[in-house]
Amino acid sequence: MPKLQLPAALRRPAKPGSNGQVDGKAPEDLRETPAARPEPKVTDQAVEAGKDVVGWVDQRTGLSGFLTGMLYRKVPKGTNWFYTLGSATLFAFVVQAITGVFLAMYYTPSPTQAYGSVTHLTNDVFLGEFVRGMHKWGASVMIILLFLHMGRTFFFGAYKYPRELNWVIGVVLLILTFVMGLTGYLLPFDQRSFWATVVANNITATGPVVGPYLADFLRAGAEFGPTTLTRFYAIHMLLVPGAIIALIGAHLYLVVKLGTTAPPWLKAQRPGSTRPVEAVVAGANGASPNGDRSRT
Numbered sequence: 001m002p003k004l005q006l007p008a009a010l011r012r013p014a015k016p017g018s019n020g021q022v023d024g025k026a027p028e029d030l031r032e033t034p035a036a037r038p039e040p041k042v043t044d045q046a047v048e049a050g051k052d053v054v055g056w057v058d059q060r061t062g063l064s065g066f067l068t069g070m071l072y073r074k075v076p077k078g079t080n081w082f083y084t085l086g087s088a089t090l091f092a093f094v095v096q097a098i099t100g101v102f103l104a105m106y107y108t109p110s111p112t113q114a115y116g117s118v119t120h121l122t123n124d125v126f127l128g129e130f131v132r133g134m135h136k137w138g139a140s141v142m143i144i145l146l147f148l149h150m151g152r153t154f155f156f157g158a159y160k161y162p163r164e165l166n167w168v169i170g171v172v173l174l175i176l177t178f179v180m181g182l183t184g185y186l187l188p189f190d191q192r193s194f195w196a197t198v199v200a201n202n203i204t205a206t207g208p209v210v211g212p213y214l215a216d217f218l219r220a221g222a223e224f225g226p227t228t229l230t231r232f233y234a235i236h237m238l239l240v241p242g243a244i245i246a247l248i249g250a251h252l253y254l255v256v257k258l259g260t261t262a263p264p265w266l267k268a269q270r271p272g273s274t275r276p277v278e279a280v281v282a283g284a285n286g287a288s289p290n291g292d293r294s295r296t
Contacts, residue, residue, distance in 0.1 A: 069256050076262035085149035092142035099135040109233040111226050114189035139181055146174055158261045166254040169247050176244050183236035
């Protein structure tokens, strides 16, 4: 049976003076047998498949540019642990979101069943008390971290040009966090949460112009009723978290685009031995361009 000949482009080049033979073999005998080829490992195939998926997603979303700008952006000199307060606040919000999803699986937003569902979650569900405690105390931790983050931004002067819009977004996020705390406080629907929400809603009604309308919106009517709890539950689970997620996205985008500011004590200062150079305009105060005073 005749042997198959490899194309010339796939043949191994012969050494000079060997008359087309390498190590005593003809070029057609140097073909690599299938048994001699190393088989790809399963891990290598998985890595290549992952790269293909990431490349497919990146071609259609363009996320690599955003991730590169966020992870490899320039960090000012003097950056310290104070700059991690924003990331800590974001982590606290993620914990609140995850624990809130698990709590919503067992909670019933009904005036007659809300307290019973919370009691069942706390006493009977596996790790229910732990998850509820993380959600309850995590809300206070998130508010404290948010205040510390805004305090660092204010004292470091990071609210000034060109970061005014980011500061406004941060203030709105603070207000929405307070709304989250207010609406979530009523959900256990015990005596303490009920009357505390009544007092908070009456304070809201005393606000100028929009206060009474806002109080009626929160109560879902003129007085507290069965629909008040479902209104607070919808605001706490859907309305406010959606707004917070959108504003956090805008906040992070501006941080990546504008960067962070250096601490105020590391700003460049003019040495005391040097004097500012004063430019003398030609012809001003009777001085000529050559430095001689003109005679009048």
